[in-house]
Amino acid sequence: MLWRVDPSSGTPLFEQVAASVRRALLDGDLAVGEKLPAARDVAEALDVNIHTVLRAYQVLRDEGLVELRRGRGAVVLAADLDRTQLGAQVDRLLAEAKRLGLASTDVIKLIEERS
Amino acid sequence: MTTDKSGFASLPKADAAPPFATWLPLVLVAVISLGSVLAIWAVRDDLPTQIARHWGADGRPDGFSSLGSVLTMTGLLSAIIPVVLIVLGRALKQARILGAFGVGMAGFLATTMVVGTWAQRGLTDASEAKDTVSLWIGLLAGAVLAGLTALVLRRSRVAVPPASGPLPDGAATLDVPASTRIAWTGRPRVDRTIWVFLGVAATPLVVMIVVFAALGNWSLAGFVALAFLAVAVLVSSVFARVSVDARGVRAVGLGVIPWVNLPLDAIQGATVVDGVSPLGDYGGYGLRTAFDGESEGLVTSEGSAMRITRAGRRPYLMTIADAAGAAATLNTLLMRQRG
Numbered sequence: 044m045l046w047r048v049d050p051s052s053g054t055p056l057f058e059q060v061a062a063s064v065r066r067a068l069l070d071g072d073l074a075v076g077e078k079l080p081a082a083r084d085v086a087e088a089l090d091v092n093i094h095t096v097l098r099a100y101q102v103l104r105d106e107g108l109v110e111l112r113r114g115r116g117a118v119v120l121a122a123d124l125d126r127t128q129l130g131a132q133v134d135r136l137l138a139e140a141k142r143l144g145l146a147s148t149d150v151i152k153l154i155e156e157r158s
Numbered sequence: 159m160t161t162d163k164s165g166f167a168s169l170p171k172a173d174a175a176p177p178f179a180t181w182l183p184l185v186l187v188a189v190i191s192l193g194s195v196l197a198i199w200a201v202r203d204d205l206p207t208q209i210a211r212h213w214g215a216d217g218r219p220d221g222f223s224s225l226g227s228v229l230t231m232t233g234l235l236s237a238i239i240p241v242v243l244i245v246l247g248r249a250l251k252q253a254r255i256l257g258a259f260g261v262g263m264a265g266f267l268a269t270t271m272v273v274g275t276w277a278q279r280g281l282t283d284a285s286e287a288k289d290t291v292s293l294w295i296g297l298l299a300g301a302v303l304a305g306l307t308a309l310v311l312r313r314s315r316v317a318v319p320p321a322s323g324p325l326p327d328g329a330a331t332l333d334v335p336a337s338t339r340i341a342w343t344g345r346p347r348v349d350r351t352i353w354v355f356l357g358v359a360a361t362p363l364v365v366m367i368v369v370f371a372a373l374g375n376w377s378l379a380g381f382v383a384l385a386f387l388a389v390a391v392l393v394s395s396v397f398a399r400v401s402v403d404a405r406g407v408r409a410v411g412l413g414v415i416p417w418v419n420l421p422l423d424a425i426q427g428a429t430v431v432d433g434v435s436p437l438g439d440y441g442g443y444g445l446r447t448a449f450d451g452e453s454e455g456l457v458t459s460e461g462s463a464m465r466i467t468r469a470g471r472r473p474y475l476m477t478i479a480d481a482a483g484a485a486a487t488l489n490t491l492l493m494r495q496r497g
Contacts, residue, residue, distance in 0.1 A: 045483055049338040072344075072480055080343045080399060081413075088341035088403035 044072040048089050056091055060099035068108065068122050079109065079117040169451060172318045172470040175253035179311050183244045183257035186307065187264040191237040194268035195229050197276075204279040210287040211274075217375040219287050228275060236268035251451025254311040262304025270296030290377035297381070318424075318470030322496065325427035326467050330482065331490045341403035342487040347459035347479050348396055349436070352443050356393060360386065391415070395444050396458045400478050402487045404495075407466065409456055409476070417445060418456055420474060422495055426467040428485035434463045434477055464488075 044067035048059040067073045079085075082096040089096075100117045103109045109117045140150045198205075202225055209228045212221030223231070240260040247256025273292035278284055325331075334340060363386045370379035395417045398409035406425065409418035436457040440446035447454040455463070455475030464481040466474040466488070478484055 044343060044480070045332075045487060046341040046343065047334065047338050049335065051337040072483070080401070084399070084401065085341070085343070088343070088401055088405075089339050090404065091339075 044070075046085060046089055048091060056095045057098040057102065060085070060089070060091070060096055061102045064099070064103055065108070068119070071122075073119050073122060075119050075122045077119045078115065079119070081116055169251060170468075170470050170472055172316045173251070173472050174316075175248075175251075175257075175311070176314055179253045179257055179314055180244060180248045182310065183261045183307060184241065186261045186303070187237055187240045187244065190261070190264045190268045190303070191233050194236050194272050195233040197272045198225075198229055198232060201276060201279055205275065206278060206281050206284040208284055209275060209278060210284040210289075211271075213274075213289050215370060215375060215378070216373045217288070217290065217378065219285055219289075222284055232268065232271045232275070236264050236271065239267070240264035250447065250449070252447050254308070254314070255447075257311055258304050258308035261307040262300040264300075265303035266296045266300030268296075269299035293377065293381045297384075316470070320423035321426045321469035321492075323426070325489050325492065326429055328429045329427045329489045330429075330486045331493060332486045334490065336494065339404075340487055340490060341401065342480075342484045343399065343401050344478050344480055344484060345400060346396060346398065346409075346456055347461070347477055349443070349459040351437075352393075352396060352458065355443065359389065363389070392444060395456065398456070400456075400476065400484070402484050402491070404491055407474075407476075407488065418474075418476070420466065420468070422491060424468050424471070425488065425492060426469055427492060428464050428466045428488040430462055430481045430485050431465045431475070432462045434475060435460055436477070 044063070046060065046063045048056050048063075050056065052059070054062075064073070064079065073079075079100070080088075082093055082100060085096045086093040100109060100111060103117070104111050108119065108121055110120045111117055136150060137147060140147070205225065207224070208222040209225060210219035210221070211223050211228055211231065212219065214220040240263045243256050243260040243263065244253075247253045247260070250256070270292045273295050274287075274289050277289055277292070278287045281287060332340065363382055366382045367379050367386065370376075370382065391412070394411050395409070395415070398411040398415075398417050400407070400409045400418075404422065406422040407418065407420040408416065411417050434457060436443045436446070436459065439448050439450075440455075440457050441449055443458055444456065445454075446457055451472070453465075453473045453475055455473075455477075457463070457475060457477050459477040461477065462481050463475040463477040464485045466476070468474060476484075
């Protein structure tokens with residue numbers, strides 16, 4: 044799985060680490076029962092503080108996505124993130140754009156302006 | 159890959175082993191073999207007329223020979239297989255590894271036979287000869303000799319300058335801003351066939367341990383158990399955790415064993431290749447060198463692999479899940495490093 048953190052972005056680092064895990068679950072790069080790498084290893088790989096990664100794992104635990112087991116580390120509990128919710132939001136966005144007479148390319152431009 | 163004057167492809171600079179890497183092990187094996195014969199010759203007056211040379215599973219001698227036969231056998235047996243291994247190493251383009259292993263094997267065989275014979279000094283009847291320690295002392299001697307030989311042969315590896323220049327053809331990168339720190343983690347794919355091999359290899363070992371223990375031969379049972387453990391540790395390399403980050407490519411097993419460690423500046427680039435066959439191309443699973451000697455890697459599954467090209471070394475392949483993601487991450491890190 045891919046890990047991405049951008050220190051220059053406004054999002055806290057621990058949230059970006061958690062987002063990397065959520066993205067991997069979405070893409071199917073992580074399966075239920077799979078163990079995430081040790082926090083220390085992720086921290087060294089990304090050159091961030093180990094507590095940043097630990098906090099990310101705790102956030103994921105609070106969301107019910109992973110289980111933190113003593114001695115085992117973080118194990119994926121649920122991989123039922125899927126794109127349907129995101130897809131539904133895109134459908135609503137496109138419907139609203141259509142109502143306003145905007146094409147999908149206009150929507151894309153809007154998204155890029157805001158990213 | 160470079161071609162030498164004869165037009166045949168030769169190994170990259172840092173992989174090609176000089177003739178010394180074969181001559182030294184051969185000389186060492188000769189010395190060990192001769193030494194073992196002399197070691198027995200030196201105590202010939204204290205040995206029984208019929209010397210025990212083989213022990214059964216229950217630890218009691220069941221094969222005897224005269225001094226002449228024992229000397230010949232010791233000299234030959236401690237040399238034949240090691241020499242074959244060393245020559246095979248040159249043929250398979252793995253001269254250093256098999257050279258060191260050959261010397262270790264010669265040390266093990268010679269020491270085991272010498273110790274087993276020395277234990278019979280002062281005996282008139284060799285059927286009383288006991289042997290519980292020769293295998294362990296032989297193992298220690300063999301391991302030390304293999305390790306020392308490996309250290310010496312390692313120094314014959316030519317140093318190469320850091321990788322530079324463009325990425326190889328077909329090398330993909332990630333579309334991420336330069337400020338984003340990236341890393342990739344994952345594991346090798348594990349073919350189910352590996353479990354079959356494991357079962358086939360493990361069963362006789364387990365049976366031997368049980369049988370020897372039941373016969374009260376704890377020394378032999380322990381020895382086979384140790385062999386079993388060594389095989390288990392080697393097999394665990396298939397389950398290593400692979401990582402790609404700014405330090406390079408690593409595969410770490412059991413939390414601490416660095417099976418693969420490729421620093422970033424030794425890497426030229428990475429692509430994804432298909433059709434890798436561990437059995438067909440590499441003769442097995444795990445950390446292997448290809449039969450044709452033109453690549454090496456951690457091969458654990460049929461199918462696709464990340465193919466890492468290196469400066470002055472043969473390509474390194476890894477049959478990981480999501481090879482494309484790993485390769486793209488690696489190439490992005492390389493491009494950043496080269497500026």
